[in-house]
Every structure is written in structure tokens, then in C-alpha cells.
Amino acid sequence: MASQFTINKILAGAARFFSSVLSPLLMPTYGTILVLWTSVLCALPNGTRITVVMVMMGITCALPMICISVLHHYGIIRDKRLEKPKERYIPYAFATICYVAAAAYLNHIHSPLWFTMFAVGGMASLVITMVVNFKWKISAHMTGMGGVVALLYQIHVQGLSAFNLFGVLCIAILLAGVVGTSRLILKCHTVLQVILGFLNGYICVTIAMKLIE
16 A cells, blocks of 8 residues: 555656646747757757747746746736636736747747747647637647647658657657656546647647648
8 A cells, every 4th residue: 555655656746747847838948949959950050049949938938937926926826837727818818929929039030931830830729728728628738749749740741850850759759648648647637638738739830830831
């Protein structure tokens, strides 16, 4: 009995770790890193690539986190993890605005259109997540993972990769499975919510990036 309790505790701890490290707020940053270090854009100077990553992280991660902290401070939301659907509307709406700003930034620095469309696809998936949230919920974590997997696949099939991305793509898919399992272990979502979350991110980013092929 004690050993079973220990195993469950370890699994829950691991699930919380992966849920935090692979948070939806970090997916645009991870996607940007993948774009700038695995695609043809890896030829850009390191300083330029690091600057773009930091700006994207500030817009799509830091700003939404500040928004959530302010809402929590004033008691508008009680849980920073946004486990309750009713507490997600304002943070999701603000995050959507941040995605618009991220796409505008990428356009401003004359990034390739396919890179900008990654942000547009992410924004679309977030809007869908927010709308679904009115009546039900799907996994935002898996939506983010689906978007990153779609990004890697499109870089590969559109001939934009700097090297063979098969191994990187396999790792991304594996991590998506880990995140989905983590959300189930923590009982944050059902299997259907996890699957639909992944499909939401994957389809939105895929459509957005294929529009400019």
C-alpha cells in the first residue's frame, strides 16, 4: 500500500513537472527556437535569433503570465493554473491579443510569411479553445503541443529544414504523448479532451502554414 502511494506520488510529481515545462505559454517560444535553429533561418546571426526568441517569449509568455498574476492578485481568478473554466476567459482573451502582437512583430521584422503564419495558427487554435471553453473544455497543453508538431512537420514537408528533422519530429510527438498522459494523471482532462486539444493545435497551424505554400 505504501509503495503504491509512493509510485502515485512520483507519477503526480512527474506529471506536474512536464505540465509546467511544456506549458501552453511556452509553446510559441519553443516553436520560435525550433524555427530559428532547425529551419533555413538557422543561417541568421546568433544575436538576431536570440533577440527574436526573447521578444517572442516576452510577448507570448511573460505578458500573459503578468496578466494572470494581476488577475490573481485582485481576486478575479483564484487559481493561477486556470483549472476552472470560468476563470479562463480573460487570460485567454489577453493571450489572443498577445498572439496578434507576436504575428505583427514577426511581420515587422520581415520574417518569412510561413513563420508569421505559425503565430496566426496558434492564435486561431487559442480562439477555438476559448470558444469551446464556454460549454466544455479541451486541453490547452495539448493544443500547444499539436501546434509545435504541426510546425515541425510543415518545415519538413515544405523543404524548409536545415537538416533531416525526422528525429526531432519523433521527439516532439513523444513529448506530446508525455504531456497528454500527464494531464490524464492529474485528472485535468479526459482522453477525448486531450486528443481534441492536440488536433486543434495541429490542424490550425497546418492550415495556416499551408495557406501560403
